[in-house]
Amino acid sequence: MGLKETKPKSPLNKSFGYAFSGIIQAIKSERNMKIHVVTALIVICFGFYFSLSGIEWLFILLAISGTITLEMVNSSIERAIDLATDQIHPLAKEAKDFAAGAVLIYAIFSVIIGIIIFLPKIVA
Template sequence: MQPRKPTFLRQRLNSFGYAGQGLAAAFQSEVNFRWHVLSAGLAVALGFYVGLNRWEWVAIAGAIGLVWMAELFNTALEVVVNLVSPERHPLAGKAKDIAAAAVLMAAVTAATVGLLVFWPYAVHFIENWDKHSF
């Protein structure tokens, strides 16, 4: 008797499981991804602290997603390049460098979004420093 083919729902659930395994693998093996997760956590905590509005949350969530996505693509590309070209090769290095540049661009974009969103709160805080009690 042949094994049963998974149902459509089971296939979808499995795909989420595989994605979760990919996130876990990146988190365990990539120091930079852990830094991105930490930075995202700090941005979210600061967002709750200052009381971001809906559109500010949209911008912050989009920036976080952009950086995580770029880092995950970079990690995947590095793994594949290492698989197909275990020895040093100029083209393999070039591919890795370009993927790393994409992560850098995403991080710079996210930092810019963070400054645009949080700067007014920082200015307000500084202007009202003497009124704050700690």
């Protein structure tokens, strides 16, 4: 019998606790997470300064939450691969590079959203 069958399910409050500690641990241990969180706080301050509309906030919050979420998934994929093998393997490389590519695509999309929303307000 594997760990999955023997381990009882965690109560909901404990699961939330694990999730929150995962977020804190990711911010503490990942340089990119720190960059994303600081950038997000700066963008949110700009958002209040420029009194963004509801739709504009929606896009900004989607960009921020999507980037941070993908960065966490990328970091967990990196850890899972490092745990699975310490060998150099083309599949390990692809898995890590695909995950990093996913973050990059969303980050570029987020920068474009930021430019579309903030640039006209800054130049006005």
